[in-house]
Amino acid sequence: GAGVSQTPSNKVTEKGKYVELRCDPISGHTALYWYRQSLGQGPEFLIYFQGTGAADDSGLPNDRFFAVRPEGSVSTLKIQRTERGDSAVYLCASSSGKGLAGVNEQFFGPGTRLTVL
Amino acid sequence: GNSVTQMEGPVTLSEEAFLTINCTYTATGYPSLFWYVQYPGEGLQLLLKATKADDKGSNKGFEATYRKETTSFHLEKGSVQVSDSAVYFCALSVRSSGGSNYKLTFGKGTLLTVNP
Numbered sequence: 001g002a003g004v005s006q007t008p009s010n011k012v013t014e015k016g017k018y019v020e021l022r023c024d025p026i027s028g029h030t031a032l033y034w035y036r037q038s039l040g041q042g043p044e045f046l047i048y049f050q051g052t053g054a055a056d057d058s059g060l061p062n063d064r065f066f067a068v069r070p071e072g073s074v075s076t077l078k079i080q081r082t083e084r085g086d087s088a089v090y091l092c093a094s095s096s097g098k099g100l101a102g103v104n105e106q107f108f109g110p111g112t113r114l115t116v117l
Numbered sequence: 118g119n120s121v122t123q124m125e126g127p128v129t130l131s132e133e134a135f136l137t138i139n140c141t142y143t144a145t146g147y148p149s150l151f152w153y154v155q156y157p158g159e160g161l162q163l164l165l166k167a168t169k170a171d172d173k174g175s176n177k178g179f180e181a182t183y184r185k186e187t188t189s190f191h192l193e194k195g196s197v198q199v200s201d202s203a204v205y206f207c208a209l210s211v212r213s214s215g216g217s218n219y220k221l222t223f224g225k226g227t228l229l230t231v232n233p
Binding site for chain 2: 004031033035040041042043044045048050055056059091093095104105106108109110111
């Protein structure tokens with residue numbers, strides 16, 4: 001497809017369970033970002049990949065959160081021992097990674113709505 | 118750190134009314150500024166952007182001017198339509214030193230409802 005896709009679109013899980021959220025970026029985009037959007041808030045940065053490596057994971061809230069991008073394309077956000085406070089929409093965005101005059105447009109996926117019961 | 122403060126909604130207008138959504142920011146470094154829009158049931162879309170002081174971003178009748186002296190980037194539209202009903206987010210990015218990280222810092226969003 002032409003845009004960023006995320007699966008699943010909705011995920012309901014129980015407290016304490018493990019979940020994986022998948023992001024397929026636009027083909028050829030080297031930069032990939034994960035954000036979390038809680039109800040009534042703007043998206044908050046979680047982690048940034050340039051290629052296969054996590055170049056900035058300063059937004060991950062704690063060590064229950066982890067993300068990988070093993071081949072520099074698809075990325076998976078992994079959450080262990082989920083808590084009710086993890087409920088949010090998780091957004092993925094990709095960009096070409098080639099900034100011009102400080103601008104590097106990010107293209108967002110539709111998000112995964114995670115609900116932890 | 119970086120932060121964005123935008124006018125809290127909801128904002129309700131009649132069709133053809135004038136729109137202003139205020140946005141101010143604080144940033145370490147020289148930010149690029151953005152407005153994103155989220156239509157009902159859809160993902161975030163870039164509406165407009167500005168990269169340096171006094172730049173005006175524009176798209177679909179919306180405009181915003183990068184004001185460094187007041188650290189502001191207010192969104193305006195002269196005549197709104199029902200189809201403009203959406204959540205609007207002001208955002209900034211500051212490129213990491215020597216890197217290519219353009220992570221975005223968003224405001225909380227403003228819900229706009231336009232009635233016919």
